[in-house]
Amino acid sequence: MASPLVGCAAVNSLLFWAYSYGKSIQTGSVETTPTLGQIAIAGAGAGIVNSVLASPIELLKVRLQVQNATAAAGNTLFRGPLHLAQHMTRQFGVRSIMWGFWATVAREVPAYAAFYTGFEFTKRRLANVLADGDSSKLGAVPLMCSGSVGGVCYWTACYPLDVIKSRVQNGTVPPRGAGYIARAANDIMKEQGVKGFFRGYTPSVVRSIPAAGVTFATYELVMRALNDTK
Template sequence: MASPLAGCAAVNSLLFWAYSYGKFAQTGSLDVTPTLGQIAVAGAGAGIVNSILASPVELIKVRLQVQNSTSIAASATLFRGPVHLATHLAQQFGVRGIMWGFWATVAREVPAYAAFYTGFEFTKRRLAHALSDGDSSKLGAVPLMCSGSVGGICYWTACYPLDVIKSRVQNAAAPPRGVGYIARAAKDIMKEQGVKGFFRGYTPSVVRSIPAAGVTFATYELVMRALNDAK
Protein backbone atom coordinates (compact mmCIF):
# COMPACT_ATOMS: atom_id res chain seq x y z
CA MET A 1 0.00 0.00 0.00
CA ALA A 2 2.86 2.40 0.73
CA SER A 3 3.98 2.73 -2.90
CA PRO A 4 0.67 3.85 -4.44
CA LEU A 5 -0.18 5.88 -1.34
CA ALA A 6 3.08 7.82 -1.47
CA GLY A 7 2.86 8.31 -5.23
CA CYS A 8 -0.86 9.05 -5.46
CA ALA A 9 -0.70 12.82 -4.97
CA ALA A 10 2.20 13.31 -7.39
CA VAL A 11 0.75 11.01 -10.06
CA ASN A 12 -2.70 12.58 -9.99
CA SER A 13 -1.31 16.12 -9.88
CA LEU A 14 0.82 15.44 -12.96
CA LEU A 15 -2.05 13.65 -14.70
CA PHE A 16 -4.65 16.39 -14.25
CA TRP A 17 -2.14 19.13 -15.06
CA ALA A 18 -1.18 17.42 -18.32
CA TYR A 19 -4.85 16.86 -19.16
CA SER A 20 -5.72 20.52 -18.54
CA TYR A 21 -2.75 21.68 -20.57
CA GLY A 22 -3.75 19.33 -23.39
CA LYS A 23 -7.23 20.85 -23.54
CA PHE A 24 -5.84 24.39 -23.48
CA ALA A 25 -3.30 23.62 -26.22
CA GLN A 26 -6.10 22.52 -28.53
CA THR A 27 -8.71 25.19 -27.79
CA GLY A 28 -6.42 28.13 -27.06
CA SER A 29 -8.64 29.28 -24.20
CA LEU A 30 -9.83 28.05 -20.84
CA ASP A 31 -13.28 29.44 -21.64
CA VAL A 32 -13.84 27.26 -24.73
CA THR A 33 -15.55 23.91 -24.18
CA PRO A 34 -13.50 21.22 -25.92
CA THR A 35 -15.13 18.58 -28.10
CA LEU A 36 -15.12 14.96 -26.96
CA GLY A 37 -12.47 14.28 -29.59
CA GLN A 38 -10.27 16.96 -28.06
CA ILE A 39 -10.96 15.50 -24.63
CA ALA A 40 -9.74 12.10 -25.86
CA VAL A 41 -6.56 13.60 -27.34
CA ALA A 42 -5.85 15.52 -24.12
CA GLY A 43 -6.43 12.38 -22.08
CA ALA A 44 -4.11 10.32 -24.28
CA GLY A 45 -1.40 12.97 -23.97
CA ALA A 46 -1.87 13.09 -20.21
CA GLY A 47 -1.41 9.32 -20.14
CA ILE A 48 1.97 9.62 -21.84
CA VAL A 49 3.17 12.28 -19.41
CA ASN A 50 1.71 10.42 -16.45
CA SER A 51 3.71 7.29 -17.32
CA ILE A 52 6.89 9.02 -16.14
CA LEU A 53 5.70 8.70 -12.54
CA ALA A 54 3.13 5.93 -12.86
CA SER A 55 5.60 3.39 -14.27
CA PRO A 56 8.01 3.26 -11.27
CA VAL A 57 5.16 3.56 -8.76
CA GLU A 58 3.31 0.61 -10.28
CA LEU A 59 6.49 -1.39 -10.77
CA ILE A 60 7.19 -1.23 -7.05
CA LYS A 61 3.56 -1.93 -6.19
CA VAL A 62 3.14 -5.03 -8.36
CA ARG A 63 6.45 -6.55 -7.32
CA LEU A 64 5.73 -6.07 -3.62
CA GLN A 65 2.22 -7.50 -4.06
CA VAL A 66 3.47 -10.81 -5.43
CA GLN A 67 6.86 -11.22 -3.76
CA ASN A 68 5.57 -13.82 -1.30
CA SER A 69 3.89 -15.97 -3.93
CA THR A 70 6.15 -16.10 -6.98
CA SER A 71 9.05 -18.30 -7.91
CA ILE A 72 11.03 -15.11 -8.61
CA ALA A 73 10.81 -14.04 -5.00
CA ALA A 74 11.35 -17.55 -3.63
CA SER A 75 15.03 -17.32 -4.42
CA ALA A 76 15.48 -13.63 -3.74
CA THR A 77 15.36 -11.13 -0.93
CA LEU A 78 11.98 -10.32 0.58
CA PHE A 79 11.76 -6.55 0.51
CA ARG A 80 10.57 -4.60 3.53
CA GLY A 81 8.89 -1.84 1.54
CA PRO A 82 9.08 0.45 -1.50
CA VAL A 83 12.35 2.19 -0.56
CA HIS A 84 14.12 -1.12 0.02
CA LEU A 85 12.90 -2.48 -3.33
CA ALA A 86 13.61 0.73 -5.28
CA THR A 87 17.17 0.85 -3.89
CA HIS A 88 17.73 -2.78 -4.85
CA LEU A 89 16.46 -2.26 -8.41
CA ALA A 90 18.59 0.85 -8.88
CA GLN A 91 21.72 -0.90 -7.60
CA GLN A 92 21.15 -4.01 -9.70
CA PHE A 93 19.88 -2.53 -12.98
CA GLY A 94 20.47 1.23 -12.79
CA VAL A 95 17.87 3.60 -14.25
CA ARG A 96 16.51 0.73 -16.36
CA GLY A 97 15.52 -1.01 -13.14
CA ILE A 98 13.46 1.96 -11.91
CA MET A 99 11.80 2.54 -15.31
CA TRP A 100 11.22 -1.18 -15.86
CA GLY A 101 8.18 -1.60 -18.12
CA PHE A 102 7.92 2.10 -19.02
CA TRP A 103 6.79 1.56 -22.61
CA ALA A 104 4.28 -1.07 -21.51
CA THR A 105 2.90 1.56 -19.11
CA VAL A 106 2.70 4.13 -21.93
CA ALA A 107 0.88 1.60 -24.12
CA ARG A 108 -1.68 1.14 -21.37
CA GLU A 109 -2.05 4.77 -20.30
CA VAL A 110 -2.79 6.23 -23.76
CA PRO A 111 -6.09 4.38 -24.43
CA ALA A 112 -6.88 4.25 -20.71
CA TYR A 113 -6.92 7.99 -20.10
CA ALA A 114 -8.41 8.82 -23.46
CA ALA A 115 -11.37 6.67 -22.40
CA PHE A 116 -11.24 7.83 -18.77
CA TYR A 117 -11.73 11.52 -19.48
CA THR A 118 -14.04 11.03 -22.47
CA GLY A 119 -16.34 8.75 -20.47
CA PHE A 120 -16.44 11.27 -17.65
CA GLU A 121 -17.09 14.30 -19.87
CA PHE A 122 -19.72 12.53 -21.97
CA THR A 123 -21.66 11.42 -18.89
CA LYS A 124 -21.25 14.78 -17.15
CA ARG A 125 -22.61 16.64 -20.16
CA ARG A 126 -25.55 14.26 -20.49
CA LEU A 127 -26.42 14.67 -16.83
CA ALA A 128 -26.00 18.45 -17.11
CA HIS A 129 -28.60 18.56 -19.90
CA ALA A 130 -30.93 16.34 -17.90
CA LEU A 131 -30.54 18.03 -14.51
CA SER A 132 -29.31 21.60 -14.91
CA ASP A 133 -30.18 23.02 -18.35
CA GLY A 134 -26.81 22.02 -19.76
CA ASP A 135 -24.73 23.83 -17.15
CA SER A 136 -22.31 21.26 -15.74
CA SER A 137 -21.05 23.77 -13.16
CA LYS A 138 -24.35 23.32 -11.33
CA LEU A 139 -24.00 19.57 -10.93
CA GLY A 140 -23.68 18.36 -7.35
CA ALA A 141 -21.38 15.75 -5.88
CA VAL A 142 -23.59 12.75 -6.69
CA PRO A 143 -23.91 13.41 -10.47
CA LEU A 144 -20.20 14.14 -10.60
CA MET A 145 -19.43 10.89 -8.81
CA CYS A 146 -21.68 9.00 -11.24
CA SER A 147 -19.85 10.60 -14.16
CA GLY A 148 -16.50 9.73 -12.64
CA SER A 149 -17.59 6.13 -12.10
CA VAL A 150 -18.45 5.82 -15.78
CA GLY A 151 -15.00 7.21 -16.56
CA GLY A 152 -13.44 4.54 -14.34
CA ILE A 153 -15.33 1.76 -16.09
CA CYS A 154 -14.25 3.16 -19.47
CA TYR A 155 -10.65 3.29 -18.24
CA TRP A 156 -10.40 -0.41 -17.47
CA THR A 157 -12.48 -1.52 -20.43
CA ALA A 158 -10.17 0.35 -22.82
CA CYS A 159 -6.88 -0.89 -21.39
CA TYR A 160 -7.28 -4.06 -19.35
CA PRO A 161 -5.43 -6.49 -21.66
CA LEU A 162 -2.58 -3.97 -21.82
CA ASP A 163 -2.56 -3.76 -18.01
CA VAL A 164 -2.20 -7.53 -17.81
CA ILE A 165 0.75 -7.35 -20.21
CA LYS A 166 2.34 -4.52 -18.22
CA SER A 167 2.03 -6.45 -14.95
CA ARG A 168 3.60 -9.53 -16.53
CA VAL A 169 6.50 -7.48 -17.86
CA GLN A 170 7.08 -5.77 -14.51
CA ASN A 171 7.03 -9.09 -12.65
CA ALA A 172 9.61 -10.74 -14.90
CA ALA A 173 13.01 -11.82 -13.61
CA ALA A 174 14.81 -8.89 -15.27
CA PRO A 175 13.96 -5.66 -17.11
CA PRO A 176 13.11 -6.28 -20.80
CA ARG A 177 15.39 -5.32 -23.65
CA GLY A 178 14.53 -4.23 -27.17
CA VAL A 179 11.32 -2.78 -28.56
CA GLY A 180 9.32 -5.96 -29.03
CA TYR A 181 8.88 -7.05 -25.43
CA ILE A 182 5.22 -6.00 -25.26
CA ALA A 183 4.36 -8.25 -28.22
CA ARG A 184 6.41 -11.09 -26.76
CA ALA A 185 4.60 -10.84 -23.42
CA ALA A 186 1.23 -10.82 -25.21
CA LYS A 187 2.25 -13.89 -27.19
CA ASP A 188 3.27 -15.73 -24.02
CA ILE A 189 -0.03 -14.94 -22.29
CA MET A 190 -1.99 -16.10 -25.32
CA LYS A 191 0.00 -19.32 -25.50
CA GLU A 192 -0.37 -20.14 -21.80
CA GLN A 193 -3.91 -18.96 -21.04
CA GLY A 194 -5.69 -18.07 -24.26
CA VAL A 195 -7.81 -14.95 -24.69
CA LYS A 196 -9.24 -15.21 -21.17
CA GLY A 197 -5.76 -14.63 -19.79
CA PHE A 198 -5.95 -11.01 -20.91
CA PHE A 199 -9.06 -10.41 -18.79
CA ARG A 200 -8.23 -12.14 -15.51
CA GLY A 201 -9.13 -9.76 -12.69
CA TYR A 202 -11.16 -7.43 -14.90
CA THR A 203 -14.29 -7.54 -12.72
CA PRO A 204 -12.64 -6.57 -9.39
CA SER A 205 -10.72 -3.81 -11.18
CA VAL A 206 -13.95 -2.34 -12.53
CA VAL A 207 -15.72 -2.71 -9.19
CA ARG A 208 -12.84 -0.89 -7.48
CA SER A 209 -12.86 1.88 -10.08
CA ILE A 210 -16.52 2.79 -9.49
CA PRO A 211 -15.99 4.44 -6.08
CA ALA A 212 -12.35 5.38 -6.72
CA ALA A 213 -12.89 7.26 -9.98
CA GLY A 214 -16.18 8.68 -8.72
CA VAL A 215 -14.50 10.25 -5.69
CA THR A 216 -11.48 11.38 -7.74
CA PHE A 217 -13.50 13.30 -10.31
CA ALA A 218 -16.03 14.73 -7.86
CA THR A 219 -13.23 15.98 -5.63
CA TYR A 220 -11.33 17.48 -8.57
CA GLU A 221 -14.38 19.30 -9.95
CA LEU A 222 -15.52 20.65 -6.59
CA VAL A 223 -12.03 21.79 -5.59
CA MET A 224 -11.55 23.55 -8.94
CA ARG A 225 -14.87 25.34 -8.47
CA ALA A 226 -13.84 26.48 -4.99
CA LEU A 227 -10.49 27.74 -6.27
CA ASN A 228 -12.11 29.62 -9.14
CA ASP A 229 -14.67 31.17 -6.82
CA ALA A 230 -11.88 32.31 -4.51
CA LYS A 231 -10.10 34.28 -7.24
Protein backbone atom coordinates in the same frame (compact mmCIF):
# COMPACT_ATOMS: atom_id res chain seq x y z
CA MET B 1 0.31 -0.11 -0.18
CA ALA B 2 3.03 2.47 0.50
CA SER B 3 4.06 2.84 -3.14
CA PRO B 4 0.65 3.89 -4.56
CA LEU B 5 -0.24 5.78 -1.38
CA VAL B 6 2.85 8.00 -1.50
CA GLY B 7 2.67 8.46 -5.25
CA CYS B 8 -1.08 9.01 -5.54
CA ALA B 9 -1.03 12.78 -4.98
CA ALA B 10 1.89 13.34 -7.34
CA VAL B 11 0.46 11.12 -10.08
CA ASN B 12 -3.00 12.70 -9.99
CA SER B 13 -1.60 16.22 -9.84
CA LEU B 14 0.56 15.59 -12.90
CA LEU B 15 -2.27 13.78 -14.70
CA PHE B 16 -4.91 16.47 -14.24
CA TRP B 17 -2.45 19.27 -15.00
CA ALA B 18 -1.42 17.59 -18.27
CA TYR B 19 -5.06 16.97 -19.15
CA SER B 20 -6.05 20.61 -18.52
CA TYR B 21 -3.05 21.85 -20.45
CA GLY B 22 -3.89 19.53 -23.36
CA LYS B 23 -7.42 20.90 -23.52
CA SER B 24 -6.27 24.53 -23.43
CA ILE B 25 -3.76 23.96 -26.24
CA GLN B 26 -6.49 22.62 -28.52
CA THR B 27 -9.20 25.15 -27.69
CA GLY B 28 -6.95 28.19 -27.23
CA SER B 29 -8.63 29.06 -23.95
CA VAL B 30 -9.45 27.35 -20.67
CA GLU B 31 -12.95 28.86 -20.90
CA THR B 32 -13.80 27.23 -24.27
CA THR B 33 -15.69 23.94 -24.03
CA PRO B 34 -13.73 21.24 -25.88
CA THR B 35 -15.34 18.60 -28.07
CA LEU B 36 -15.29 14.98 -26.94
CA GLY B 37 -12.65 14.32 -29.59
CA GLN B 38 -10.45 17.00 -28.06
CA ILE B 39 -11.14 15.52 -24.63
CA ALA B 40 -9.89 12.13 -25.84
CA ILE B 41 -6.72 13.66 -27.33
CA ALA B 42 -6.01 15.60 -24.13
CA GLY B 43 -6.57 12.45 -22.08
CA ALA B 44 -4.24 10.42 -24.28
CA GLY B 45 -1.55 13.10 -23.98
CA ALA B 46 -2.01 13.22 -20.21
CA GLY B 47 -1.52 9.45 -20.14
CA ILE B 48 1.85 9.79 -21.84
CA VAL B 49 3.01 12.47 -19.40
CA ASN B 50 1.61 10.54 -16.45
CA SER B 51 3.66 7.46 -17.38
CA VAL B 52 6.82 9.18 -16.15
CA LEU B 53 5.59 8.82 -12.56
CA ALA B 54 3.11 5.96 -12.93
CA SER B 55 5.63 3.52 -14.38
CA PRO B 56 8.09 3.38 -11.44
CA ILE B 57 5.30 3.56 -8.85
CA GLU B 58 3.44 0.65 -10.41
CA LEU B 59 6.66 -1.29 -10.95
CA LEU B 60 7.31 -1.26 -7.22
CA LYS B 61 3.67 -1.98 -6.40
CA VAL B 62 3.25 -5.03 -8.64
CA ARG B 63 6.57 -6.55 -7.59
CA LEU B 64 5.74 -6.13 -3.90
CA GLN B 65 2.29 -7.63 -4.43
CA VAL B 66 3.70 -10.93 -5.68
CA GLN B 67 6.81 -11.18 -3.55
CA ASN B 68 5.29 -13.62 -1.04
CA ALA B 69 4.57 -16.03 -3.88
CA THR B 70 8.12 -15.80 -5.21
CA ALA B 71 9.78 -15.98 -1.78
CA ALA B 72 9.47 -19.76 -1.86
CA ALA B 73 12.03 -19.77 -4.68
CA GLY B 74 14.57 -18.14 -2.38
CA ASN B 75 14.00 -14.54 -3.42
CA THR B 76 14.43 -11.66 -0.97
CA LEU B 77 11.40 -10.38 0.91
CA PHE B 78 11.40 -6.58 0.75
CA ARG B 79 10.23 -4.35 3.59
CA GLY B 80 8.71 -1.75 1.28
CA PRO B 81 9.14 0.24 -1.94
CA LEU B 82 12.39 1.97 -0.93
CA HIS B 83 14.03 -1.33 0.01
CA LEU B 84 12.94 -2.84 -3.31
CA ALA B 85 14.09 0.21 -5.31
CA GLN B 86 17.54 0.08 -3.68
CA HIS B 87 17.84 -3.63 -4.47
CA MET B 88 16.82 -3.15 -8.10
CA THR B 89 19.22 -0.26 -8.73
CA ARG B 90 22.10 -2.24 -7.22
CA GLN B 91 21.29 -5.31 -9.28
CA PHE B 92 20.21 -3.82 -12.61
CA GLY B 93 21.28 -0.15 -12.50
CA VAL B 94 19.41 3.10 -12.04
CA ARG B 95 17.55 2.71 -15.33
CA SER B 96 15.76 -0.36 -13.97
CA ILE B 97 13.43 1.92 -12.00
CA MET B 98 11.74 2.66 -15.36
CA TRP B 99 11.34 -1.05 -16.08
CA GLY B 100 8.30 -1.45 -18.34
CA PHE B 101 7.95 2.27 -19.14
CA TRP B 102 6.77 1.76 -22.73
CA ALA B 103 4.31 -0.90 -21.62
CA THR B 104 2.92 1.69 -19.20
CA VAL B 105 2.66 4.27 -21.99
CA ALA B 106 0.84 1.73 -24.18
CA ARG B 107 -1.69 1.25 -21.40
CA GLU B 108 -2.08 4.89 -20.33
CA VAL B 109 -2.86 6.33 -23.78
CA PRO B 110 -6.16 4.48 -24.44
CA ALA B 111 -6.93 4.31 -20.72
CA TYR B 112 -6.99 8.04 -20.10
CA ALA B 113 -8.52 8.88 -23.46
CA ALA B 114 -11.47 6.70 -22.38
CA PHE B 115 -11.32 7.87 -18.75
CA TYR B 116 -11.84 11.55 -19.48
CA THR B 117 -14.16 11.02 -22.45
CA GLY B 118 -16.44 8.74 -20.43
CA PHE B 119 -16.55 11.28 -17.62
CA GLU B 120 -17.24 14.30 -19.84
CA PHE B 121 -19.86 12.50 -21.95
CA THR B 122 -21.79 11.40 -18.85
CA LYS B 123 -21.39 14.76 -17.11
CA ARG B 124 -22.78 16.62 -20.12
CA ARG B 125 -25.71 14.25 -20.45
CA LEU B 126 -26.56 14.59 -16.78
CA ALA B 127 -26.22 18.37 -17.03
CA ASN B 128 -28.79 18.39 -19.85
CA VAL B 129 -31.22 16.46 -17.66
CA LEU B 130 -30.54 17.99 -14.24
CA ALA B 131 -29.05 21.44 -14.74
CA ASP B 132 -30.31 22.97 -18.02
CA GLY B 133 -27.08 22.04 -19.74
CA ASP B 134 -24.82 23.79 -17.21
CA SER B 135 -22.44 21.19 -15.81
CA SER B 136 -21.06 23.71 -13.30
CA LYS B 137 -24.36 23.38 -11.42
CA LEU B 138 -24.09 19.62 -10.94
CA GLY B 139 -23.73 18.44 -7.36
CA ALA B 140 -21.42 15.85 -5.87
CA VAL B 141 -23.62 12.83 -6.63
CA PRO B 142 -23.98 13.43 -10.41
CA LEU B 143 -20.25 14.18 -10.58
CA MET B 144 -19.47 10.94 -8.78
CA CYS B 145 -21.74 9.03 -11.17
CA SER B 146 -19.94 10.62 -14.13
CA GLY B 147 -16.58 9.77 -12.62
CA SER B 148 -17.65 6.18 -12.06
CA VAL B 149 -18.51 5.84 -15.73
CA GLY B 150 -15.07 7.22 -16.53
CA GLY B 151 -13.50 4.59 -14.29
CA VAL B 152 -15.35 1.76 -16.02
CA CYS B 153 -14.32 3.17 -19.41
CA TYR B 154 -10.69 3.34 -18.23
CA TRP B 155 -10.41 -0.36 -17.44
CA THR B 156 -12.52 -1.48 -20.38
CA ALA B 157 -10.24 0.39 -22.79
CA CYS B 158 -6.93 -0.83 -21.37
CA TYR B 159 -7.29 -3.99 -19.31
CA PRO B 160 -5.43 -6.40 -21.64
CA LEU B 161 -2.62 -3.85 -21.85
CA ASP B 162 -2.55 -3.62 -18.06
CA VAL B 163 -2.14 -7.40 -17.85
CA ILE B 164 0.74 -7.21 -20.31
CA LYS B 165 2.35 -4.37 -18.35
CA SER B 166 2.14 -6.31 -15.10
CA ARG B 167 3.65 -9.35 -16.81
CA VAL B 168 6.56 -7.26 -18.07
CA GLN B 169 7.15 -5.55 -14.73
CA ASN B 170 7.13 -8.87 -12.86
CA GLY B 171 9.80 -10.35 -15.10
CA THR B 172 13.07 -11.71 -13.74
CA VAL B 173 15.18 -9.25 -15.76
CA PRO B 174 14.42 -5.84 -17.32
CA PRO B 175 12.91 -6.12 -20.82
CA ARG B 176 15.13 -5.50 -23.81
CA GLY B 177 14.37 -4.68 -27.41
CA ALA B 178 11.47 -2.90 -29.07
CA GLY B 179 9.28 -6.00 -29.24
CA TYR B 180 9.07 -6.88 -25.56
CA ILE B 181 5.40 -5.88 -25.30
CA ALA B 182 4.46 -8.17 -28.17
CA ARG B 183 6.55 -11.00 -26.69
CA ALA B 184 4.79 -10.67 -23.34
CA ALA B 185 1.39 -10.71 -25.07
CA ASN B 186 2.40 -13.82 -27.01
CA ASP B 187 3.48 -15.58 -23.82
CA ILE B 188 0.14 -14.83 -22.14
CA MET B 189 -1.76 -16.12 -25.16
CA LYS B 190 0.23 -19.35 -25.24
CA GLU B 191 -0.15 -20.01 -21.52
CA GLN B 192 -3.71 -18.85 -20.83
CA GLY B 193 -5.43 -18.03 -24.10
CA VAL B 194 -7.61 -14.97 -24.61
CA LYS B 195 -9.05 -15.29 -21.09
CA GLY B 196 -5.61 -14.56 -19.69
CA PHE B 197 -5.88 -10.95 -20.86
CA PHE B 198 -9.02 -10.38 -18.78
CA ARG B 199 -8.23 -12.14 -15.50
CA GLY B 200 -9.09 -9.75 -12.67
CA TYR B 201 -11.12 -7.41 -14.89
CA THR B 202 -14.26 -7.53 -12.71
CA PRO B 203 -12.63 -6.55 -9.38
CA SER B 204 -10.70 -3.79 -11.15
CA VAL B 205 -13.93 -2.34 -12.54
CA VAL B 206 -15.73 -2.68 -9.21
CA ARG B 207 -12.87 -0.87 -7.47
CA SER B 208 -12.86 1.90 -10.07
CA ILE B 209 -16.51 2.83 -9.50
CA PRO B 210 -16.02 4.47 -6.07
CA ALA B 211 -12.39 5.43 -6.70
CA ALA B 212 -12.94 7.31 -9.96
CA GLY B 213 -16.22 8.72 -8.71
CA VAL B 214 -14.55 10.30 -5.69
CA THR B 215 -11.54 11.44 -7.74
CA PHE B 216 -13.56 13.34 -10.31
CA ALA B 217 -16.06 14.78 -7.86
CA THR B 218 -13.25 16.04 -5.65
CA TYR B 219 -11.38 17.53 -8.61
CA GLU B 220 -14.43 19.33 -9.97
CA LEU B 221 -15.54 20.71 -6.60
CA VAL B 222 -12.04 21.84 -5.62
CA MET B 223 -11.57 23.59 -8.97
CA ARG B 224 -14.87 25.40 -8.53
CA ALA B 225 -13.84 26.54 -5.06
CA LEU B 226 -10.47 27.78 -6.33
CA ASN B 227 -12.07 29.62 -9.24
CA ASP B 228 -14.55 31.28 -6.87
CA THR B 229 -11.66 32.74 -4.86
CA LYS B 230 -10.07 34.48 -7.85
